[in-house]
Amino acid sequence: MSADTSSSAIGEVQGASLYDVDNPAPYIEAPRKRTSKTPRSTRGNFEMAAWLFMRLSGIVLVVLVIGHLLIQLVLDGGVSKIGFAFVAGRWASPFWQVWDLLMLWLAMLHGANGLRTVINDYAERANTRLWLKGLLYTATVFTILLGTLVIFTFDPNIR
Amino acid sequence: MATPTLEKVEAESAASPYITVTFRIRRFNPEVSDTAEWQDFQIEIDPKERVLDGLHKIKWDLDGTLTFRRSCAHGICGSDAMRINGKNRLACKTLIKDINPEKPITIEAIKGLTVMKDLVVDMEPFFQAYRDVMPFLVTKGNEPTRERRQSPEDRERFDDTTKCILCAACTSSCPVFWNDGQYFGPAAIVNAHRFIFDSRDEAGEQRLEILNDKDGVWRCRTTFNCTDACPRGIEVTKAIQEVKRALITRRF
Ligand code: HEM
Ligand code: SF4
Ligand code: FES
Numbered sequence: 328m329s330a331d332t333s334s335s336a337i338g339e340v341q342g343a344s345l346y347d348v349d350n351p352a353p354y355i356e357a358p359r360k361r362t363s364k365t366p367r368s369t370r371g372n373f374e375m376a377a378w379l380f381m382r383l384s385g386i387v388l389v390v391l392v393i394g395h396l397l398i399q400l401v402l403d404g405g406v407s408k409i410g411f412a413f414v415a416g417r418w419a420s421p422f423w424q425v426w427d428l429l430m431l432w433l434a435m436l437h438g439a440n441g442l443r444t445v446i447n448d449y450a451e452r453a454n455t456r457l458w459l460k461g462l463l464y465t466a467t468v469f470t471i472l473l474g475t476l477v478i479f480t481f482d483p484n485i486r
Numbered sequence: 487m488a489t490p491t492l493e494k495v496e497a498e499s500a501a502s503p504y505i506t507v508t509f510r511i512r513r514f515n516p517e518v519s520d521t522a523e524w525q526d527f528q529i530e531i532d533p534k535e536r537v538l539d540g541l542h543k544i545k546w547d548l549d550g551t552l553t554f555r556r557s558c559a560h561g562i563c564g565s566d567a568m569r570i571n572g573k574n575r576l577a578c579k580t581l582i583k584d585i586n587p588e589k590p591i592t593i594e595a596i597k598g599l600t601v602m603k604d605l606v607v608d609m610e611p612f613f614q615a616y617r618d619v620m621p622f623l624v625t626k627g628n629e630p631t632r633e634r635r636q637s638p639e640d641r642e643r644f645d646d647t648t649k650c651i652l653c654a655a656c657t658s659s660c661p662v663f664w665n666d667g668q669y670f671g672p673a674a675i676v677n678a679h680r681f682i683f684d685s686r687d688e689a690g691e692q693r694l695e696i697l698n699d700k701d702g703v704w705r706c707r708t709t710f711n712c713t714d715a716c717p718r719g720i721e722v723t724k725a726i727q728e729v730k731r732a733l734i735t736r737r738f
Contacts, residue, residue, distance in 0.1 A: 345520070352520030354608070355601040359667045361611040361618075361701075374704035375733060447705075448665040 358451050377440050384437045391430040415483035424478055431474045439467040503532040507587045509540055511552065512594035514601050522601065526590065533583035537570055537591065541577060554605035561717060564653030568605050569594045574655040574715040596658035598667060612654045615670045619678035619696055624689035640685040647680040647725050649718040656712035656722050668701045672712035672722045675703060679725040682732065694733055703730050 346352045398417075400406050417423040442463055450456040506528055514522035529543045538556060545552045556566040559578045566577040570593050571585050577593075585591060599607035625634075650673065657663050657671035678697055682690045697703045703726055712722035 346517055348517050351516035352518075354516060355514060355522060357598050357600050357611070357667050358665065360600070361614050361667050361670075372698065374700050374702070375698060378704045378730070379734065444707075448662060 377443075381437060381440060384433045388430070388433055388437060391426065391433065394426075395430060415481075418478070418481050419483070428475065428478050431478070432471060435467055435471050435474075439463060503534070504530040505533055505587060507531050507540065507582060508590035509544060510590040510592045511544075511604070512592070513552075513604055514595075515551070515603055524592075531582055531587075533581070533587055535582055536578055537575075537580045537582065537585070537593065538566060538577040540582065540591075541593075553603045562651060564651035567596055567653040567655040567658070567717070569596055569658075574659040576653060576655070576717045579717050596654060598658045598660075598664040599654070607658075609654060611667055612657055612671065612673065613652075615657075615674040616652065616677055618670065619674050619693055620689060621677045621681065623681065623684070623687055624692075625686065626688050634686045636685055643685070644680050644683040646720050647676045647683075649720055650676050650680070651718060652677075653717060655715040655717055656720075659711040659715040661709060661711065662705050662707060666701075666705075669705045670697065670699075670702055672706075672726060675706075675726050675729055676720060676722055679729055682729065690732075691736075694729070694736065697729055698733055703733065706730070 399409060418427075443460060446456055446459045446463065450459055507530075509527045509529060510524050511527065512522050513525045527544050527548055529540055529548070531540050531543065538559060541552065541554055541556075545554075554566065554568070554577070556578060557563040558565070561576055561579045564576075567574055568577055570577065570580055571591060574596055582591075593605065595601045595605045595607050599609065599611065601607055652673060654673060656676070657673045660669070660672055662669050663671045675697060678693045681687045682693050706723075706726050708723060708727070710723050712726075713720075713724070716722050
């Protein structure tokens, strides 16, 4: 290839050329590629269970979350009514305890699994994925345990 | 009446049908630079011609170094999928008049695959995923002496997914595939569907198990990009959901 044709091919970049026919630039690679060596690691039915869980928990969450928002923010005086006494009053009933417990577990697991999907999508390096997921799982377990503890050991007479 | 009169047709053909269109093409030549950049070409073209004709005009008359794949030029071989005005299409099936020739028409390589030069990408990972789903008839027992017969209803069951031409428009329009090329991608699932739902095939279970993989159908997020992109009009997303349903219901 003569200098002439390559200059008509690409125009301005020709002047700054570090590369030529014998010394081509690297191809513009896709982030991650499938090859014949891509491991065929079937992890049982975990992905299927996770997929199903997202849909089932989503359906239940519609009821739980919308109900929760209505009670907390809309009905009976709106958000201004919320205080220690209001929370204490609701958690006096096992029904609302179970409601909140279920919402805590489902929303946390649903959200955590959703973020796991996002991390799998966007974190390119295996190490980054490992760390982000470690952080995610730690935060999830911590929040679920702390929330559960509070719901079960809540003491309305605390000073 | 909408029927064109003879005078009208003559008047139209007397005026030149050609218009000036700008093709804005994302060029990459590793022998010159390590970055890709946009380059504009002005061409005279009949709006009833196709984007592929425009690329030919550029390659033959303006710049012979423009590199792209095409073979049949009639929407059958699946060589010339590219990203035209941000959507994956076949250059040979996209008419200029259908994509607003007033503005520059952007053309770039399909996304998520390694760009080798201009519009040419490395299709190997795409075909690897295709091979991984075993896209061939698997049967047990003796070879029949006659053809393997099938009722019209059984044939109809997978008719849609037999139309695939492996152009990669769907797979390279999928955001999950862009981010993580490990995902099998819509095209591989379409071609697995073609055999999973074929009454003559006996490896359906095996193929379902392959797609139950962590990079299999469960990564699909139902964005419908694949169905939008498919130049054959295959209901790609539906096929993927049918595989998911088969996986969930097969044992119950
Ligand atoms: C209100 C009812 C809800 C419904 C019906 C619902 C439904 C869903 C479904 C079906 C998915 C899976 C999407 C897919 O894989 O294609 C999903 C993903 C997700 N959900 Fe929910 N969800 C709800 C509430 C929540 C809540 C309360 C949270 C946060 C705690 C949350 C966080 C997420 C996240 C982070 C994802 C992943 C996003 C992604 O895949 O791109 N969702 N949701
Ligand atoms: S399903 Fe459609 S878009 Fe995908 S490879 Fe086949 S023909 Fe192309
Ligand atoms: S050139 Fe064959 S499909 Fe377009």
